[in-house]
Amino acid sequence: MMFDKVKTFYVRFDNDRGAGYSCGEIVAGHVLIELSAHTTITSIKLRAKGCVRVRWVEGPSQPCPFGLVSATAKTSSYAVEENLCLSKTLVESAGNDGLRIEAGHHEIPFELELPQRPLVSSFTGKYGCVCYLVKAILQRPFHPDQHVCRELPIISHVDVNSPQLLYPVSKTSEKMVGFWIFATGPVSLNVNIERKGYCNGQSIPIFAQIENCCSRLVVPKAVIYQIQTYMACGKTIRHKQVVASVRGNHIPSGCCDTWNGRKLKIPPVCPSILNSAILKVEYSLAVIVQIPGARKLKVELPVVIGTTPYNAFGSQNLSMINQFRPGLSWLRLSLPDPPEAPPDYADIVSEEEGEQHRSTAPCPQQGSELASQRGTWALSGTQEFRLQPPPPYSEVSSPCTSLSHVHSPT
Template sequence: MTHTAVKSLDVIIDNKQRVGYCSGEVVSGHVSLTLSEATAYTAISVFLKGYAQVSWMHKRSRCSEEKRCLSLSKTLFATTGPQNLILDSGTYEIPFDLQLPQSPLISSFSGKHGRVHYTVQAVLKRPFHESQRVCRELCIIGHIDVNVPTLICPVSQTCKKMIGWWIFTSGPISLTASISRQGYCSGESISIHALIENCSSCLVVPKAVMYQIQTYTAKGKTKSFKQVVASARGNAVPSDTSSRWNGNALNIPPVSSSILNSDILRVEYLLAVIVQIPSSKNLEVQFPVVIGTKGHDITGHSNANMGLLYPAFTPPDIAQAPPSYAEVMSEERRTSTCQSQPDWLLDGSAFTCAQQFRLQPPPPYSEICPSQQ
């Protein structure tokens, strides 16, 4: 029996096309083993392990920490006595399956200063030899349902800012923004409603930005990394005008789901609606956003209240004529109006002239301007 008796050792995961595995699912596959000669062994096992790891430099020292997220194992073959097992030369495919726990799992993630990773490892133990190991990366998806009540309600914020100082103020700029919900999935769009009122002398530009915020914790210290994952720009708003966003869409690109259940690594998302003001600090409102793994029910009622925040006015298709003079001013009312005046005014010529025009009905209503006929 030589050291090169094991020609190859590999782990093959079934259904490689799938994106990842969630809580409660079964990870299945087989261990592929090729031997060049008869080989003795004591055990063949598979392990599924997951770790959250963070590391960064703080001044001249390194802050790092590691926490285990998952640990499963299964022994496929093992000796039950002092005698070793013998496998003849050839190729063997040994199936295995590992049941993931029902409890929430942390999603696989790779960030600026840390990662969450899972591996399936096959271990071959041989007498008088070091154990041989082979690993394969496994993607785990931590399930986040965005249909919970806290994530499907509309939210709104308002802020206002005066431009200038003391006697040089030029007027306020106000921003009111709202979104129909706070839970989304990758590939969806965030519908943004906003009202920008520019009473200043500046030309301002509104935009929407979605950030991913990675937060790492180790040895009592915290490190954050913030990056833009999506943005949209609106039209410039001139001085003394206003602009309205009626459901402007911000498309969410393929991004990692939020990680909210880890002590050392968190991934959060933030939507900011910003009004850029030249030579001044921007006006901004922020909405925390959760990226989940289960899509929003489009038949839900989360959009029902958006009309209350920004009611839409729809003009009638056909203009209606105003009421006639006779309908609003009866003969009795005209007579009583004249009789209610004092005697000294009724006798004057000025009153006679005024009454001649005041008591005449207005011209008939027409949708066509006389000058265009």
Template sequence: MLFDKVKAFSVQLDGASPGAEPVFRGGQAVAGRVLLELTSPVRLGALSLRARGRVHVHWTESRSSGSSTAYTQSYSERVDVVSHRATLLAPGSGEVIKLPAGRHQFPFSFQLPPILVTSFEGKHGSVRYTIKAVLHRPWVPARRAQKVFTVIEPLNINTPALLAPQAGAQEKEARSWCSGRGVVSLSAKIDRKGYAPGEAILVFAEINNSSSRPVRPRVAVVQTQTFTARGARKQKRLVVASLAGEPVGPGRRALWHGRALRVPPVGPSILGCRVLHVDYTLKVCVDIPGTSKLLLELPLVIGTVPLHPFGSGSAGLDSHTSLLLDWALGGPLQQLEAPPDYWDVIAEGEAEAARGRLTLGAWEPPFLACVPEFRYCPPPLYSEVSCFQVLEDEEDRARTG
């Protein structure tokens, strides 16, 4: 049969390797080739290519009216974010191309729009990017080959809005028929809003239990998928990471000094699509027996670019220091002792010899001292002002010495 003459028909992307496909972002070029292997000469009509990126949302809801009447309502919405068509092989008007047996390659390339939506597979919707090749032949059904590719839009958490600390407080009155009343209060704080997969969220919390029964605190990262179609909304919530704390007894108080909850390998937040949103929340709750749980929610943004320890400026350092000052062991941190002067930690003879070698504008070695046992507290946090002040003091000593 003529249909069996096509041994293989597939789409391959440049840069792909076994078990590792390339990942794209908005504005990049997607290049590859259509592979066609024939066992004998074949007459072809045309070879076309189509690339599509589509956000598709769909769900159904069953409603009842009275005791015996029921109907199902469907909600569906489609948004195309990529649409590219190309003809890789086309004969003239009324002609047919005859390809010999063997392997044939047809390269292709196209540019992605500058801003896209990250690939996603959810409960009631998806974001998919595909490349489809169609082989047309006379008197034979068309042969199709499809390739799915992944798009991940970069989301940098090193911005002032995502580096700002998040905090909140809640309280609830515990009531039970077998015990008296009491108030359970919860306050929690995290050092920033944006995180990347693999990073640890340090949770600082205080739980006060004034009730007569023990309560149990918990913390979890919750993913919320929001789908919108025809003016209706549908949500799906998933717990992607969780951590349980020790019970807090009646009349007791518990402090969390930076409990670490690691962000698992989840997809980034999707914030710019009108029909599909993916949001994350840090939920800190306290389970109270006989009463609904006490819940505190702090917003999160999961990005693709992790925290840069130096490129983000001092915002991350300042916020972390503030958290430590507010939550460290129920009180302020111990005042750090300043480091000693250089001339105080070397021998007197070496100090005089070193002063003799110092000249204005040039310091010859040895300048740094090697102290085997240094029992002072760690120096205070680095600041450019204090650093330059130390250099100016040393220059003054060199001039006067």
């Protein structure tokens, strides 16, 4: 056979990532070739391609008998959106004779830089897919091209800390069970969630109040929907499926139930795809009240599944900065007022009072007189200290300097 000499032809990624590569990153790897005998090659090329494909068929499910063509024959809607196209030559012969490669194991390294623009995340749905491939092509003289493909997982990061995803979402709905004279009462439902953006593996706390004023026993439950939207040939088709659910307790007639943060865990699903013109993947949280013998009451809130987890501390700082940003009034509030100079000595003690004190100040006594007039000295010493001039004022002084200016009473 013509390919007997090529025992192994394979593409290996050095930095394999289960979560996928994102825009601007380097995809590095090796092309592995194992030859049973020496051979001559023309070139080894590498190509990376990615596109969004959408296709669905409309029409009767049963074929027409006798091979006739029905007036309502099946019609196909198809659309393609190209997202990635890279090409690189790894090995190439200089002349027409080709390049001789000896038998054995060979590894040719490569690097592919993904574009900086956002790429659509890899996805496989009911009527379409987003697929990226890395293809290695081996060209040899007088042989058809031999190629091998490797899927390249791509993920477009969605930050749930974006301001538009941090606001709470709420909705209220009410339904009258029965009609006209057979109406038995309303069922009301109020649902709210703390924010709009979440990530895989996180739980959504649901706050809800269900009031049952009808005569029937109702059962509430919460579900997460994945809504796939496909657009081709001017038509749109949607596919909606449940990816997670949780059931509440039965609510008898005349009673109400309150959910104070009932948690619904998000399973491993594809993040929201909102940057493609022909394929979208969206999510919603719905709280449904099932009413026997009547149509169910449902409240549906939009949810975005992202890749960057929620950062409560960073979000609080962002909200505080936005709150005080106009005028930067917070800066003026945080700075202390400049210190004021102490009052002047003349503003506190008048000249007449100072002269009177100096003329009438008692002298220290000796012996028993000192012991008998102890109270009088204490008062006079206090008055003398109060009437002393203050030390020279300085706004900046070291602790040692400030202590040297303190006068003790004599």
